[in-house]
Amino acid sequence: MITGESASGRRVQRLELAISYLLRAGVICSLAVVLIGIAASAVQHPAWTNGTVTIRQVLSSGRSPFSTWSDVVAGVLGGNGQAIVMFGLLVLVGTPVMRVALSIGLFAYQKDRVFVAITTFVLVLLLLSFVLGRAGV
Amino acid sequence: MYIAGIVSGLLGIGSGALKVPAMDLAMRLPIKVSTASSNFMMGVTAAASAGVYFARGDIHPVIAGPVAAGVMIGATLGSRALGRIQSHWIRIAFVVLLLIVSLQMLMHGVWQ
Numbered sequence: 001m002i003t004g005e006s007a008s009g010r011r012v013q014r015l016e017l018a019i020s021y022l023l024r025a026g027v028i029c030s031l032a033v034v035l036i037g038i039a040a041s042a043v044q045h046p047a048w049t050n051g052t053v054t055i056r057q058v059l060s061s062g063r064s065p066f067s068t069w070s071d072v073v074a075g076v077l078g079g080n081g082q083a084i085v086m087f088g089l090l091v092l093v094g095t096p097v098m099r100v101a102l103s104i105g106l107f108a109y110q111k112d113r114v115f116v117a118i119t120t121f122v123l124v125l126l127l128l129s130f131v132l133g134r135a136g137v
Numbered sequence: 138m139y140i141a142g143i144v145s146g147l148l149g150i151g152s153g154a155l156k157v158p159a160m161d162l163a164m165r166l167p168i169k170v171s172t173a174s175s176n177f178m179m180g181v182t183a184a185a186s187a188g189v190y191f192a193r194g195d196i197h198p199v200i201a202g203p204v205a206a207g208v209m210i211g212a213t214l215g216s217r218a219l220g221r222i223q224s225h226w227i228r229i230a231f232v233v234l235l236l237i238v239s240l241q242m243l244m245h246g247v248w249q
Contacts, residue, residue, distance in 0.1 A: 031209045038202050048199075059197055067194035085202035092205060093187045096180040122181065129185040133192035 012110060019102045026095035033088030040081030097126055154235055161228075168224045172231070173216070 042049050066072050066086045075083020100123045107115040141155040156178060160171035190196050219227070 027209055027213075031206060034202050034206045034209075037198070038206065041198075041202070059199065065194075066196070066198065067192060082198040082202075085198040086196070089187075089196065089198070089201055089205055090191070092209075093184050093191075096177075096184045100181060126181070126185050126188075130188035130192070133189035 012106070015106055015109065019099065019106065022102070023095055023099050026091065026098065030088045030092035030095065033091060034085050035088075037081050037083070037085030037088055040079070040084055042081070044081045097123070100126065154238065157231065168228055168231075169219060172219065172227065176212075176216070 066075065066083060069090075072083050072086045072090065076087050100119060104116055104119045104123065107119055138156065138159065141159070144155065156175040157168075157171045160166045160174065161168055166174070187196070
């Protein structure tokens, strides 16, 4: 976005910079958690890393063992490496959602009603898709 | 763009291959703006799809974990490089990539 030399222009630039740092922090957190989870999984399932089991066999059960938040939290608290990976992935998915939410605040600060409306619409759609995702399962 | 979204959710591709040409050719945006905007759009739309896949138990951490880690590292390096390469080369790279991906899809679809 093009901002002017005015004090509020610089303020907006700093806010946009803050949002981008938060996004990057989110991705770095997610990457760290996922790598930790992969390491933990390698330790907990040595058969996966020394070639005695194939990917197809591991996935043969069809549905992933993690499909709700309670599954993931219970798994993480129990130290399950796969659950930790899943948690990292959920953090990653949450990053753009957070970015959209923060953008609403930024556009509201700039008194840009059209984009506040558009961005709120996007956020509502995102949250709806999370809620409605279970339909028919 | 609407088609891009439907294709993305249905096939699981980012559909950047549809959005970038749309922005570059039809809207005449600078190519770097197109690729960066397309990337951001994919992040948001992928988040929506991911929520649905997760609820249906379609995300297997065995595969998704290493893929996500690799993509995060690669994407960081790639977007850093974006600032330093001339737009001319980015367009060429994109065309080459499109060709490879189309050929691959064709082969998978026809010669299963």
